[in-house]
Amino acid sequence: MKIAVVVLAAGASMRLGQPKQLLPYQGKTLLRYAVETALSVGPVTVVLGAHAEQIAPTLNSLPVTIILAEDWQEGMAASLRAGITAVADCDAALVMLCDQPLVTTKLLAALLHAWEPGSIVASDYGEALGPPCVFDHAYFPELLALTGDSGARKLLNKYPCRTVAFPGGRVDVDTLTDWQGL
Template identity: 45%
Template sequence: MSRKVAALVLAAGASSRLGQPKQLVEFHGERLIDRAIRIAQQAGASPIFVVLGAEHERILDALTTSDSGTRILINKGWKRGMASSLALGAAAAERVGADDLLVLTCDQVTVTPEHLMRLMEGSHREHVVASYYSGRRGIPALFPDFAFHALQDLTGDTGARDLLQDDAVFTVPLPGGEFDVDTPEDLHRLRAMEHDSAHSRVQIGSIEDTKRSPAEDLA
């Protein structure tokens, strides 16, 4: 029997240290919130719940997704911390009968659809599966339905950190997972990453252009 994996994109914070909504920061021409929705879709999650809070009207206006599988949740209590968004998302996943809930933020740009799929493959509905980076467990993480009530009972701004410390939690390595966009310095680093990857693509294209076939040489 196939599993119903819902996703929860945490995007309710005020980005106070960054000085602008991180949700609307662009990376390779794509807003971070749109990117998070896209990679969750590409991993096969549905429905995708997006929790908004601070400046939710501005962010809603900027969203480009038109997929009916994306559902917006407004967290009026977003100032209480990340736990309030997790509780909101877990309750929504429970209502739609999801077997698992894949939790991710919008600003971890090293996360790929392939990594999310590896989290999903590691669970079998028996284990919480967390990403592993910088010597610790964190999100993105996948929570089977047995953990939904625990997510709804969380309080404060530590998120699901305590739930991920159990010895029964499986882990999937995520190189660079510690990088997120919280400060102007992080944004500067993001721009450098963007430039470096674009430069690499140009170099690869130049190398490929020089690899002419014998037929091309005779043309």
């Protein structure tokens, strides 16, 4: 079975006012921290968009594939489409965001362990499901059909999902206050 990790990092960080991907976290950038965590479980494709020319060099020494979501301004769906297109030959894709600093290698391994062919595995925040998620190849066509600024929540609400507890899933970096809270 071939499972790829897709790290979504194409957003413009409008609410923050600067590229969140470049914020310092644990002695690295927020994006590099996420990518190094992702590399612990498999091959990684990073989807960039806004500020790509500034962000890409921070990943130069890592064994990752960097792709550009040409229509990143559309929102999350454009990033997902770019990432899924890049890993279309895989049996499944573990999709994660660059701004969830509490994601751990242990969580990613648990999500992959819970996956089985034909399934979706989502992180369970307690009151909601969300990323990181593992999507079987069977769901790729629906991920590729998403539009606008919505992610894959539509699929999480439409289909039964296997879940892994991730109470820290609601912690993400969208504002300066979020980052300072880390």
